[in-house]
Amino acid sequence: MADPELYPADIHHEHASLAVTERPLARAALMALAFGFLAIFLLLPLVVVFEQAFSRGIGAFFEAINEHDTLAAIRLTLLVAVISVPLNLVFGVAAAWAIAKFEFKGKAFLITLIDLPFSVSPVISGLVYVLLFGTASLLGPWLKLHGIVILFAVPGIVLATVFVTFPFVARELIPLMQEQGTGDEEAALSLGANGWQTFWHVTLPNIKWGLLYGVLLCNARAMGEFGAVSVVSGHIRGLTNTMPLHVEILYNEYNAVGAFAVASVLAGLALVTLVLKTLLELRYGAEIAATRGH
Amino acid sequence: MEVRVSNVRKEFDRFPALRDVSLDIRSGELIALLGPSGSGKTTLLRLIAGLERPTRGTIFFGDEDASNRTIQERNVGFVFQHYALFRHMTVADNIGFGLKVRPSAKRPTKAEIRRRASELLDLVQLSGLEKRYPAQLSGGQRQRVALARAMAIEPKVLLLDEPFGALDAQVRRELRRWLREIHDATGHTTIFVTHDQEEALELADRVVVMSQGRIEQIGTADEVYDTPNSPFVYGFIGESSSLPVKVEDGQVWISDRPIGLTAPELPDGEATLYFRPHDIELLDECNGCIAGTVAASRRVAGTRRVELEIGGGRERIEIELPVGHPAAQKSRVAFRPKRWKVFPKPVEG
Amino acid sequence: MTTAPAKAGWRFRQPSVIPGFGLTLGFSLAYLTLIILIPLSGLVWRSASLGWSDFFAIATDRRTVKALEISFGTAFIAAAINVVFGTIVAWVLVRYRFPGRRVIDAMVDLPFALPTAVAGIALTTLYSPKGWMGALLAPLGIKVAYTPLGIVIALVFIGLPFVVRTVQPIIEEIDKEVEEAAATLGANRFQTIFLVLFPGLAPAVVTGFALAFARGVGEYGSVIFIAGNLPYVSEIAPLLIVIRLEEYDYAAATAIATIMLALSFLMLLVINLIQSRTRKRYG
Ligand SMILES: Nc1ncnc2c1ncn2[C@@H]1O[C@H](COP(=O)(O)OP(=O)(O)OP(=O)(O)O)[C@@H](O)[C@H]1O
Ligand SMILES: [Mg+2]
Numbered sequence: 001m002a003d004p005e006l007y008p009a010d011i012h013h014e015h016a017s018l019a020v021t022e023r024p025l026a027r028a029a030l031m032a033l034a035f036g037f038l039a040i041f042l043l044l045p046l047v048v049v050f051e052q053a054f055s056r057g058i059g060a061f062f063e064a065i066n067e068h069d070t071l072a073a074i075r076l077t078l079l080v081a082v083i084s085v086p087l088n089l090v091f092g093v094a095a096a097w098a099i100a101k102f103e104f105k106g107k108a109f110l111i112t113l114i115d116l117p118f119s120v121s122p123v124i125s126g127l128v129y130v131l132l133f134g135t136a137s138l139l140g141p142w143l144k145l146h147g148i149v150i151l152f153a154v155p156g157i158v159l160a161t162v163f164v165t166f167p168f169v170a171r172e173l174i175p176l177m178q179e180q181g182t183g184d185e186e187a188a189l190s191l192g193a194n195g196w197q198t199f200w201h202v203t204l205p206n207i208k209w210g211l212l213y214g215v216l217l218c219n220a221r222a223m224g225e226f227g228a229v230s231v232v233s234g235h236i237r238g239l240t241n242t243m244p245l246h247v248e249i250l251y252n253e254y255n256a257v258g259a260f261a262v263a264s265v266l267a268g269l270a271l272v273t274l275v276l277k278t279l280l281e282l283r284y285g286a287e288i289a290a291t292r293g294h
Numbered sequence: 295m296e297v298r299v300s301n302v303r304k305e306f307d308r309f310p311a312l313r314d315v316s317l318d319i320r321s322g323e324l325i326a327l328l329g330p331s332g333s334g335k336t337t338l339l340r341l342i343a344g345l346e347r348p349t350r351g352t353i354f355f356g357d358e359d360a361s362n363r364t365i366q367e368r369n370v371g372f373v374f375q376h377y378a379l380f381r382h383m384t385v386a387d388n389i390g391f392g393l394k395v396r397p398s399a400k401r402p403t404k405a406e407i408r409r410r411a412s413e414l415l416d417l418v419q420l421s422g423l424e425k426r427y428p429a430q431l432s433g434g435q436r437q438r439v440a441l442a443r444a445m446a447i448e449p450k451v452l453l454l455d456e457p458f459g460a461l462d463a464q465v466r467r468e469l470r471r472w473l474r475e476i477h478d479a480t481g482h483t484t485i486f487v488t489h490d491q492e493e494a495l496e497l498a499d500r501v502v503v504m505s506q507g508r509i510e511q512i513g514t515a516d517e518v519y520d521t522p523n524s525p526f527v528y529g530f531i532g533e534s535s536s537l538p539v540k541v542e543d544g545q546v547w548i549s550d551r552p553i554g555l556t557a558p559e560l561p562d563g564e565a566t567l568y569f570r571p572h573d574i575e576l577l578d579e580c581n582g583c584i585a586g587t588v589a590a591s592r593r594v595a596g597t598r599r600v601e602l603e604i605g606g607g608r609e610r611i612e613i614e615l616p617v618g619h620p621a622a623q624k625s626r627v628a629f630r631p632k633r634w635k636v637f638p639k640p641v642e643g
Numbered sequence: 644m645t646t647a648p649a650k651a652g653w654r655f656r657q658p659s660v661i662p663g664f665g666l667t668l669g670f671s672l673a674y675l676t677l678i679i680l681i682p683l684s685g686l687v688w689r690s691a692s693l694g695w696s697d698f699f700a701i702a703t704d705r706r707t708v709k710a711l712e713i714s715f716g717t718a719f720i721a722a723a724i725n726v727v728f729g730t731i732v733a734w735v736l737v738r739y740r741f742p743g744r745r746v747i748d749a750m751v752d753l754p755f756a757l758p759t760a761v762a763g764i765a766l767t768t769l770y771s772p773k774g775w776m777g778a779l780l781a782p783l784g785i786k787v788a789y790t791p792l793g794i795v796i797a798l799v800f801i802g803l804p805f806v807v808r809t810v811q812p813i814i815e816e817i818d819k820e821v822e823e824a825a826a827t828l829g830a831n832r833f834q835t836i837f838l839v840l841f842p843g844l845a846p847a848v849v850t851g852f853a854l855a856f857a858r859g860v861g862e863y864g865s866v867i868f869i870a871g872n873l874p875y876v877s878e879i880a881p882l883l884i885v886i887r888l889e890e891y892d893y894a895a896a897t898a899i900a901t902i903m904l905a906l907s908f909l910m911l912l913v914i915n916l917i918q919s920r921t922r923k924r925y926g
Contacts, residue, residue: 018345018346019345019822019823019826020819020822021738026832027739030731030734030739031735031739033731034731034732034734037728037731037732038732038747041796042751042753042754042803043750044775045762045769046753046757048768048769049761049764049765052765090670091670091674091675094666094668094670094674095671097663097667098668101661102656102668103656103657104655104656110672116679117679119857119861119907119908120683121860121861122861123882123884123900124686124881124884124903124904127884127888127897128682130893131685131689131897136893159678162678163678166679182661185661189660194662217755220755220756224756224757224758225758226758226864227759227863230864230885231885244758244761244864245760247758247760247761248868251764251868260768263760263761263765266758267757267761270756270757270758270761271756274750274753274756277752278748278749345826365827366826366827366830366831368827369829370827374820374823375820378820378821379824380839381925382842383842391825391830391838392828392829395829395830395834427924427925429924429925443828
């Protein structure tokens with residue numbers, strides 16, 4: 001589906017039947033509406049980010065980036081992604097294996113639970129950890145006694161990020177592996193491979209592009225998450241500020257160039273993600289599960 | 295309504311799907327378009343319906359150039375191969391759709407539409423299924439709903455693209471007879487596409503045989519079967535055997551012997567002889583005949599097929615004999631086709 | 644596959660030769676419980692321990708009610724706008740060929756990929772009175788930034804891909820012959836689209852609407868910059884949760900979060916019901 005060349009040829013054929021297309025005027029009007037809408041709502045915001053970032057010249061841009069707190073925010077964002085993406089990757093593969101390769105009771109319910117974080121407001125995703133680990137919680141006093149700091153520190157940020165990016169890899173792999181069935185694995189096992197060898201040499205090559213796709217989306221969200229992280233971070237400059245949070249602080253301090261400079265780095269990341277995602281869809285459309293989005 | 299297709303050519307991306315097709319269809323006629331896959335049958339049907347525009351040529355409805363009319367105005371009933379029923383509408387709504395979308399001046403009342411729908415359902419023998427959705431019908435029932443829907447607009451021409459293509463053999467045969475009855479009852483000019491020759495020959499007033507975007511022959515079932523006018527039609531309709539021959543002075547020769555057939559109108563040179571395997575007479579002595587050694591013989595239903603090697607074992611042909619005919623036991627058989635045709639070898643290039 | 648006759652009665656899983664079921668399911672369940680279920684049930688437990696009267700007091704607090712109204716109201720309007728334009732965008736992307744189509748198609752996912760805070764400050768700059776769009780609209784007397792209209796704009800941005808990506812595959816699947824059938828029966832293009840095609844698209848459109856709406860209700864990052872955050876006017880529910888948290892009013896934060904969750908789930912439930920019903924009928 002991802003590859004437009006695979007669409008049924010006749011619908012899009014130059015000689016598409018007279019019955020299935022609009023009059024030229026209606027066509028033009030619809031295209032104008034669509035392009036206008038996309039230009040105003042998607043293109044303009046993107047352009048503004050870069051325009052503002054470089055509004056004082058390239059020097060000001062690099063000055064803004066090359067600032068102590070900004071660099072700390074970049075490091076923290078990378079650290080958070082490096083921890084939370086692999087965690088969800090392992091979970092996604094394990095969950096997809098259990099769900100796609102076996103038949104068991106309550107499977108549909110389990111899939112619903114995995115999707116749960118998508119329907120929870122990011123703020124609530126952060127809130128639940130505040131309620132769990134905060135001073136007023138059951139665990140709070142115990143944590144304090146043992147000197148374990150979770151909230152307003154890196155562990156809390158990682159937890160909140162793991163929460164919001166939880167479904168990405170799993171929901172990409174589950175439909176893909178369900179479609180592929182168990183035939184390949186059964187063949188490998190019958191040839192004497194053990195479970196681990198079967199996964200490594202048979203299953204993994206089958207799902208690698210879908211896996212990469214899921215990781216890509218997971219990573220984009222992990223680096224860009226704002227609401228959940230904002231609730232648990234405590235906003236300590238240079239310590240618990242991720243890039244999106246740093247954008248907020250700079251913006252609220254009326255440091256537009258600084259805010260947009262950091263924002264443009266994030267926007268660049270988003271563009272890279274989109275390009276990679278599109279390339280993956282074009283080249284390996286069939287090997288990526290049909291689910292797109294989120 | 296007469297339909298006249300005049301010198302029509304249709305190209306898709308320069309690829310000619312139809313090359314210079316002309317066809318006159320009389321009012322009330324039931325016509326079959328018959329041909330192998332890709333021969334342009336559907337394309338011709340869609341051009342008549344107005345779903346495509348010809349690259350060259352004209353289609354006339356009566357005396358009027360149909361290209362002046364939009365699809366909506368042509369008033370053709372089109373039955374698609376996969377029925378194309380509207381899934382979210384009941385059977386009754388499907389059938390009434392064509393009436394419902396008429397401009398308000400010509401639109402019947404709701405009650406009238408409902409009445410017409412149930413009349414048509416009676417006609418296609420589906421009374422009582424008004425409230426069903428297409429998903430709740432069998433293939434044969436969907437086919438009938440599609441036909442009823444097309445007939446609801448009182449079309450001038452009824453076009454059916456492989457109407458029975460997706461059904462099993464039993465249902466096909468039933469619907470075939472039933473379509474003929476409906477056609478005789480309503481008198482619509484009807485064109486249907488098929489690649490099942492039995493269907494075409496049995497059902498149609500005239501059969502249009504198509505190949506590679508051209509019309510090979512137009513004629514009644516008897517005409518296209520008994521007097522095929524091209525090697526293609528000979529090979530495509532019914533069974534045929536063919537042999538390379540030579541024509542000299544109006545005589546047909548196989549290697550160095552005349553075989554007792556004359557083709558005075560043909561020029562001298564290489565040619566091919568076509569005949570039906572069953573349409574032969576056996577000869578006792580060979581005085582101008584085709585003779586061959588029996589290579590194989592097998593029983594096919596009520597007859598025996600005998601494979602003969604002609605002329606030093608290079609050419610093999612089949613003839614058909616009654617079961618138990620003594621000739622089948624012999625090692626050498628001589629025969630002459632009763633009905634046959636010789637086509638000159640097409641010039642290379 | 645084992646050939647032993649299937650034992651009658653309840654069985655947790657079908658037998659299989661493939662190894663690793665216990666390990667992968669066990670790990671998945673443990674991880675799911677630790678990361679998602681325990682924290683979420685903590686929220687529910689906290690809110691249950693509030694007591695009915697406290698909960699009721701918070702829930703009917705005027706500022707809470709107003710914030711919920713604003714969140715759900717703006718999300719509804721934005722989702723409605725996205726249904727119209729998202730369907731048009733999906734239609735144009737599927738049906739028309741034009742240079743740069745692939746790029747535009749890819750661009751539709753931008754709101755998924757762009758961090759919400761970035762979108763937030765970009766939209767605010769764009770629609771502030773001195774911004775490109777703001778300056779354009781100011782003479783017409785339309786103020787976007789720091790008003791509820793700004794919230795709608797941000798939520799339109801956030802929700803667009805949900806509608807496009809649910810409707811697009813359904814448009815791709817439309818059987819061309821169905822449209823042709825409608826045309827030969829005399830329907831004009833308008834009638835074909837509204838009587839024949841839209842009913843088929845409706846379930847996807849409703850799903851897209853629901854996804855965009857649900858996302859809009861919970862959205863925080865892109866909204867707080869442009870909204871102005873005036874209590875009773877442009878303060879959204881997620882922001883009120885944050886404010887209550889900063890005031891260490893955990894009770895209020897918990898109650899508002901619970902109401903939001905309950906309303907969202909209720910809505911998704913209804914939508915699922917509608918969908919399964921249409922699916923059953925039309926097959
Ligand atoms: N929209 C189109 N674009 C390009 N080529 C087409 C199109 N429609 C038909 N063709 C080509 O035109 C030729 C004739 O097609 P057509 O569908 O008329 O054949 P047909 O006789 O109906 O075959 P079948 O029995 O398989 O249905 C084919 O080679 C086909 O590939
Ligand atoms: Mg065809």
